[in-house]
Amino acid sequence: MSVKSKLSNKSERFTESVIRGMTQLCLKHNAINLSQGTPAYQPPDEVKQAAIAAIQDGYNQYSITWGAPDFREAIAKKMNKFNHIETDAAKNVTVTCGSTEGMLSALLAIINPGDEVIIFEPFYENYGPDTIISGAKPVYVALQETKAEDGGMRFTYDKDELKNAFSNNTKAIIINTPNNPLGKVFTHDELQEIADLCITYDCLAITDEIYEHMIYDGKQHISIGSLPNMTDRTITVSGLSKTYSMTGWRLGYVVASEILSNAIRKMHDFLTVGAPHPLQRAGIVALNLPSSYYKELVQKYDRNRKLLVNILTEAGFRCHPPEAAYYIMTDISDFGFPDDTKFAHWLVQEIGVGGVPGSSFYSRSHLGKTKFRFMFSMSDDILDEAGNRLMKIKSKI
Ligand code: PLP
Numbered sequence: 001m002s003v004k005s006k007l008s009n010k011s012e013r014f015t016e017s018v019i020r021g022m023t024q025l026c027l028k029h030n031a032i033n034l035s036q037g038t039p040a041y042q043p044p045d046e047v048k049q050a051a052i053a054a055i056q057d058g059y060n061q062y063s064i065t066w067g068a069p070d071f072r073e074a075i076a077k078k079m080n081k082f083n084h085i086e087t088d089a090a091k092n093v094t095v096t097c098g099s100t101e102g103m104l105s106a107l108l109a110i111i112n113p114g115d116e117v118i119i120f121e122p123f124y125e126n127y128g129p130d131t132i133i134s135g136a137k138p139v140y141v142a143l144q145e146t147k148a149e150d151g152g153m154r155f156t157y158d159k160d161e162l163k164n165a166f167s168n169n170t171k172a173i174i175i176n177t178p179n180n181p182l183g184k185v186f187t188h189d190e191l192q193e194i195a196d197l198c199i200t201y202d203c204l205a206i207t208d209e210i211y212e213h214m215i216y217d218g219k220q221h222i223s224i225g226s227l228p229n230m231t232d233r234t235i236t237v238s239g240l241s242k243t244y245s246m247t248g249w250r251l252g253y254v255v256a257s258e259i260l261s262n263a264i265r266k267m268h269d270f271l272t273v274g275a276p277h278p279l280q281r282a283g284i285v286a287l288n289l290p291s292s293y294y295k296e297l298v299q300k301y302d303r304n305r306k307l308l309v310n311i312l313t314e315a316g317f318r319c320h321p322p323e324a325a326y327y328i329m330t331d332i333s334d335f336g337f338p339d340d341t342k343f344a345h346w347l348v349q350e351i352g353v354g355g356v357p358g359s360s361f362y363s364r365s366h367l368g369k370t371k372f373r374f375m376f377s378m379s380d381d382i383l384d385e386a387g388n389r390l391m392k393i394k395s396k397i
Helices: 018-029 044-055 071-082 099-111 128-133 159-165 187-200 258-273 279-285 290-316 340-351 380-390
Strands: 091-095 116-121 137-142 144-147 154-157 169-175 204-208 234-239 251-255 329-330 371-375
Touching: 018 340, 044 116, 044 279, 071 091, 071 251, 091 099, 091 258, 099 128, 099 169, 099 234, 099 251, 099 258, 116 128, 128 137, 137 159, 159 187, 187 204, 251 258, 251 279, 251 371, 251 380, 290 329, 290 380, 340 371
Parallel strands: 116 137, 116 169, 169 204, 204 234
Antiparallel strands: 091 251, 144 154, 234 251, 329 371
16 A cells, blocks of 8 residues: 555645754754744743642643633733734634644634635745645735835835735735744734725735734834724734743634634634643733833843844845844845755754745745845854854855
């Protein structure tokens, strides 16, 4: 029997994550891993203690499948206050196993064969497989480096390209603000333009806001679901992984209208039953941390951002400071490599630093051939050591 012939067409249509593959390569060559977006920090002590206490206090069985009521209350409070989206814990919140599961459950809840989903590229790796698993037809719109009014560089889309991407088959557009891998924060004008198109074409906005608390230089996070007439047509996906440095806890959530939430809850139930119950209890403590926590978080990451931008610029990469999140997308054209994947392997083996080939963030992979992403959620001494190694690039090529 050929076991391979038993595989589903879907499973054959995407490869293993390039980012996790880079992590394996870094381990093999003992390289500093600036590829995978794992926070360098630990969750606050009181949050860890709350998780231990929850286990000891007996929260060891399933919670309600769409989330423990108090945790959903804490999420609803945050959504009302921070995201300015009217949210009822009983009707609008579904707790998921990370925002990863939240995004997939949302797509599974709305996609029918033939439905198109608009995705900005470069995009977070998972959206590609998500569309394949859910059966959506992706339609891509490029985010390009453009000179901003203040003279700086920003990533934005071409308005006509965006308009032309919408059709009567469009079911939804996926927005990721702040964006991974570009660190772009969508502006109010951009979100309003997207919202107007969603209303014109009667389609949904699905927004992944996992980096909503990591924004620099006083820029503001805006949730498209808070714009006029958008609450009912927006599915907001977020989670605790990045903000509280707990990617291993798998706590995410989806906020949507009652009708959409009911469909999302069904998908979520049969995919995973529920997120870890004791960790949801600790999640309540995390969501109730004082505002100083978020201020310090931004200060920590901002320091790393500046440090790595300086290192990369000195080492010969072309880049500018990201507006948000903890990634820097660079241009590697000046190094003269035939493509980004060859550069990635060379960098790990010869220099001892890992990053992510830009093409893995694009459906039209040629658009990313001269791009390369680094992440800066690392301690200062590791970033300094990465700097020492990266300074050797010019002498080795
Ligand atoms: N969304 C984006 C844009 C991400 O960059 C990541 C992780 O890197 C995730 C979602 C995954 O988040 P979670 O841990 O909540 O599944």
